[in-house]
Amino acid sequence: MQGRGRRGQTAGLTARGSAPNLRGLSEFLQQLLNGISLGAIYALIALGYTMVYGVLRFINFAHADLFMVGAFLGYFGGRLVPAGTLLSGLGVLALAMAGCAVLGIVIERLAYRPLRGAPTLNVLITAIGVSLLIEYSGQLVLGAAPRTFPELFPAGRFNLGPVVVSTNQLVVIGVAVLLMIGLELIVHRTRIGTAMRAVALNPRAAQLVGINNDVVISFTFGLGSALAGAGGILYALNYPSIDPLMGVMPGLKAFVAAVLGGIGNIPGAALGGLLIGVVETYVGGSAWSTYKDAIAFAVLILVLLLRPAGLLGRVTVEKV
């Protein structure tokens, strides 16, 4: 602990020592890029938390494990296709998203639907149970040892001015942006997306216009789980060591991101994810790198003290 802290400090000092302005700026930009690509992944996971909260008013703790399942689907899928081409990379991504969507829908059907109308606490505890079930069945079937994630996309890096960009970072940011635009279109331009918002606003009134809430809830789980699956693959591209418990930490941070942005608020989840990713990366590259995992939670505490509904959330009165 102490040693690492000191090393971080010396690194910071040397960076500041020689050619301070240029070095400082290039490091700032480099870390911003790293932070955005990490934050984009948190944002993808956070969207699932926030959408499910929107329609069912509970936190689906098993969501983080779909992120892990996505990474493993990518791992096995990646062995079936030629490595390092854009086409196979995107194919594996689509497969993992579809697999996670199905799993998410099945989990909702088996574990959460029977509890419709039950107190939220019961559903929350069930979610934790589902999460543990997936994690430890994962260890049982796949083993606890980490595996090396394959190179799905063409590998390479190039210089963009003072900043080194890896192709994987481009893939992460590109895919995340496209998925978020897609989500925005689904939620705001389609019939089922509008129905999702209607159910989130008032489930009873939604039934009274003929919306089958169960269908909308299944759809929401499928959509959120697909995004988590994509997040799992994108994460594994940049941190290519995967294991059945890999979802826990990113899942927690994405949950924080969702609360930070305002739980139930879709743009808020995206913003929260980016913020957490960027802040964490800067802290990780500073003298306080030991605290990089803690910073997300510190930010959360601050936001909840200053703006309890989250950055974009609105204070609402619970309806009875």
Add this chain to the structure above:
Amino acid sequence: MSAPLLQVSDLRVSYGAINALSGVSFAIGLGEIVTLIGGNGAGKTTTLRALSGLVRASGTAEFDGQPLLGQPAHRIVARGLGHVPEGRMVFSNLTVAENLAMGAYLDRDRDRVARNREEVFALFPRLRERLRQTAGTLSGGEQQMLAIGRALMGNPRFLMLDEPSLGIAPRLITTIFEQIVAINRQRGITILLVEQNANLALEVSSRAYVLETGRIVMSGPSPELRADPRLKATYLGG
């Protein structure tokens, strides 16, 4: 009255140990405006919710000769039974246009949806002016118009309205009640009107039922009930 459109017998609902409805029976004929009046907690809202499938009920209810109870709410809407709920329940963050589009959620016929929209605008021209506004920014009266318009988008043959006058400026109450009558006369939609404002309800309806603590205690043609001394003392303010 020929074969009734809605026939309810011995409708019972309980919330835990509390009986909200203890055996309610009534019938509504095609094309009628019938009102259900009663004080707070009499079971008016529960009756409507039981019929539209929002709460579980026992007894029987036949709509158009087919059983109603036990079906999920979204199926009941599809059968042509519309419900404008208490407190309006518009989708507050959705625009007026989106609210109306959601009202037509089950209708795949684009032409009919467009026609229905025009008819709603003819009834409530204000909605056209407010089309791009989110429903939460409308006044109470406008939200009530939107709630009625949204229900009409679902092509109901039978419309249940829960306290449409609640919390609305008196000037708008008149407009809304005129349009409720118009919906009945011009579009031939049968109406069940739940109201606390008994004077108003008896004025526009042809028949009425009085509900008290989960039971129907009085019924008859509206003009007769308006003259009834017992009703005058309790509901019509003397």
